[in-house]
Amino acid sequence: MDRRVVITGIGGLCGLGTNASSIWKEMREGRSAISPIITTDLYDMEGTVGAEIRAIPGHDIPRKQLVSMDRFSLLAVIAATEAMRQAGLSTNEQNAHRYGAAMGVGGPGWGTIEETYRSILLDGVTRARIFTAPKGMPSAAAGQVSIYLGLRGPVFGVTSACAAGNHAIASAVDQIRLGRADVMLAGGSDAPLTWGVLKSWEALRVLAPDTCRPFSADRKGVVLGEGAGMAVLESYEHATARGATMLAEVAGIGLSGDAYDIVMPSIEGPEAAMRSCLADAELNPDDVDYLNAHGTGTVANDEMETAAIKRVFGDHAFQMSVSSTKSMHAHCLGAASALEMIACIMAIQEGVIPPTANYREPDPQCDLDVTPNVPRERKVRVAMSNAFAMGGTNAVLAFRQV
Numbered sequence: 542m543d544r545r546v547v548i549t550g551i552g553g554l555c556g557l558g559t560n561a562s563s564i565w566k567e568m569r570e571g572r573s574a575i576s577p578i579i580t581t582d583l584y585d586m587e588g589t590v591g592a593e594i595r596a597i598p599g600h601d602i603p604r605k606q607l608v609s610m611d612r613f614s615l616l617a618v619i620a621a622t623e624a625m626r627q628a629g630l631s632t633n634e635q636n637a638h639r640y641g642a643a644m645g646v647g648g649p650g651w652g653t654i655e656e657t658y659r660s661i662l663l664d665g666v667t668r669a670r671i672f673t674a675p676k677g678m679p680s681a682a683a684g685q686v687s688i689y690l691g692l693r694g695p696v697f698g699v700t701s702a703c704a705a706g707n708h709a710i711a712s713a714v715d716q717i718r719l720g721r722a723d724v725m726l727a728g729g730s731d732a733p734l735t736w737g738v739l740k741s742w743e744a745l746r747v748l749a750p751d752t753c754r755p756f757s758a759d760r761k762g763v764v765l766g767e768g769a770g771m772a773v774l775e776s777y778e779h780a781t782a783r784g785a786t787m788l789a790e791v792a793g794i795g796l797s798g799d800a801y802d803i804v805m806p807s808i809e810g811p812e813a814a815m816r817s818c819l820a821d822a823e824l825n826p827d828d829v830d831y832l833n834a835h836g837t838g839t840v841a842n843d844e845m846e847t848a849a850i851k852r853v854f855g856d857h858a859f860q861m862s863v864s865s866t867k868s869m870h871a872h873c874l875g876a877a878s879a880l881e882m883i884a885c886i887m888a889i890q891e892g893v894i895p896p897t898a899n900y901r902e903p904d905p906q907c908d909l910d911v912t913p914n915v916p917r918e919r920k921v922r923v924a925m926s927n928a929f930a931m932g933g934t935n936a937v938l939a940f941r942q943v
Contacts, residue, residue, distance in 0.1 A: 545777035546714045547787040547943060550630070552623025553728075553883050554616060555768025555870045556592030560623055564870070564880070565887040569916050571896040573869045575752045575764050581652075583736050586743070590752065591734050592766030592871035602689060609672045610685055611650030616769035616876075617682035617730035618689050624726060625690060628773040628785065632691035641694030641722045643713040644683040645705030645729035647874030648738075653677040655735045682730045694722040703835070703872065704928035705729050706770060706879030707936035711794045713774050723779040728771035729879035739765065745804070747839055753872070755836035755865035756843050756911045758902035763837050766871030770879030772886075789886050792923065792941035793822025799933025806842055806929060811835075811849040814935035815927070819853070822939045824923060827857040829939070831888050831924040833881045834911075836865025836897065837872055844906045846927065851909075862919055864912040868898040878928035878936070885924035885940045892920050 554560065556574030557567040567574070574592040583589055600619055602610075610618070621642070625631065632640050653676040660666040675681060680698035687696040695716045699709040706729030713727035733739075742748050742765060749762035780787055795818025799810030819826060835846055851858045866884045873880055884895050893916050900913035922942045929935045 544718050546717050546774050546791045547777050547780050548772045548789050548791065548886060549775050549780050549785045549787055550624040550628030550773035551771065551788065551883055551886055552620040552627065553768065553770040553880055554594060554598065554620055555873060555880055556594060556766050557870050559594065559598040561883050564883060568866055568869055568884055568895040569893050571898045571914055571916060573752060573898045575871055578734055581734055583739065586736060586739055589739055590764055592764065593734055594767055606688065609675055611653045611676040611681060612732035613646060613650055613730045614682045614685040616732060617644055618685050620728065620730065620769035620771040621686045621690060621726050624771040624773045630724060630773060637691050637693040639694050639723040640692045641716060642683050642686045642692050642696045642726040643699055643709040644686060645699045645709030645875050645879060646679050646682055647700065647702050647705055647731045647733065649679045650677040650681060651733055651735045651738050655737050686726060692726065700875065701934040702930035702932060703874055703877055704930035704934050704936040705875040706877060706882065707926065707928040707938050710772065710882065710938060711796060711936055714791050714794060717774060717776050723776055725774045726771055727774055728769065728882065729876040730769035731873050731875035732767045733765055733874050734767050749838060752899050753838040753868050754899045754901065755834065755838045755868050755897050756904060756907040757900045758904035760838045760840065760843065762839050764871040766873040768870060768873045768876045768880055770876055770883050772882060787943040789889050789940045790943050791938060793818045793824065793939035795821060795937040797935045801933050804931055806845045807933065808845050808849045808852065810933050810935050811846060811927065811929050812852050814937040815849065815853045818925065818937040818939050824939060826854040829861050829923050829925050830919060830921045831862045831885065831894055833885050833924065833926045834863050834865045835927040835929045836867055838867065847907045847909055858909055862894040862912050862917060863909045864895055864897045866895055878926060881926050885926050888921045888924050889940060889942050892918055894919050
């Protein structure tokens with residue numbers, strides 16, 4: 542059964558802010574949250590830049606649950622709670638089995654893993670802490686959200702590196718379209734600002750020393766960030782029946798694999814995902830007003846993505862607005878596309894294109910309208926969000942005004 546799926550609540554926190562409205566306020570003004578990391582010990586990497594959440598907002602998670610949570614699960618629960626609150630939903634004995642969660646993550650509980658290895662290998666501790674395994678497992682965020690909010694429907698984790706948030710939303714939409722759930726919480730969460738993770742990205746030689754400058758000729762690479770973004774997805778019938786405010790419709794999903802290289806991007810995989818998304822949504826290329834680019838700030842990604850966009854959209858590639866909000870919230874890995882979902886929803890709601898911050902020099906290979914530095918007012922009926930991950934796992938979503 543083909544069921545329309547709408548978004549009725551969003552939540553999030555990242556370096557830009559600790560709720561969706563504060564994130565959007567900073568995004569639309571083009572303010573970047575990237576600065577030297579100060580909240581965690583980076584040892585020989587002191588001074589490395591990132592986009593960190595300097596203070597966790599207040600919450601009422603019971604201590605009994607809190608002690609079993611890594612930071613990425615905590616971020617997921619806070620964002621999911623905000624999304625449910627905005628949607629005006631809660632679970633009870635009658636509906637809980639029809640409410641589920643799909644949580645995208647880029648990896649496991651990095652903080653827990655690093656603390657465990659350092660204590661055992663360097664400090665001589667002979668035992669790991671009791672909750673090390675459940676705190677560190679990648680599916681912990683889904684489980685913790687389910688426990689805190691009482692979700693008894695389909696609950697699972699999704700991991701596809703930098704595309705995990707979009708893949709989780711796509712998987713949640715499928716649960717609703719297939720009739721397995723009426724409501725799904727979906728998005729992504731990641732807390733990768735640890736010494737070990739940053740050392741591994743440093744080894745790839747893609748970390749920018751200063752900031753993230755997508756599509757700018759002087760770009761120097763990726764900056765990592767932490768955060769979570771969540772959406773409440775409902776069948777159109779369920780939302781209508783309860784008189785819910787619908788923020789947007791998930792109009793289309795496009796998924797593909799590059800089958801090319803574990804780190805180098807291809808043009809064909811992203812092109813296929815964008816084409817599939819348009820086909821699934823029954824949209825023409827010129828229906829898209831705004832495209833939130835994957836836009837990591839590496840030379841290879843930004844050139845590849847520009848070329849793929851031109852292949853798919855033709856002349857319209859130069860008419861629609863494009864931007865990379867990673868220039869502001871940095872690359873939050875499993876949470877990246879979930880935060881970018883917030884940008885798309887709010888662009889539709891307010892008719893404002895969030896800019897690509899930190900842009901300095903035009904690049905002839907990246908010659909689209911990337912909305913440099915300054916937001917632009919524009920009616921947005923359809924917004925598309927690109928997520929292209931290492932390993933060639935691509936997920937593209939299209940959101941439409943309801």
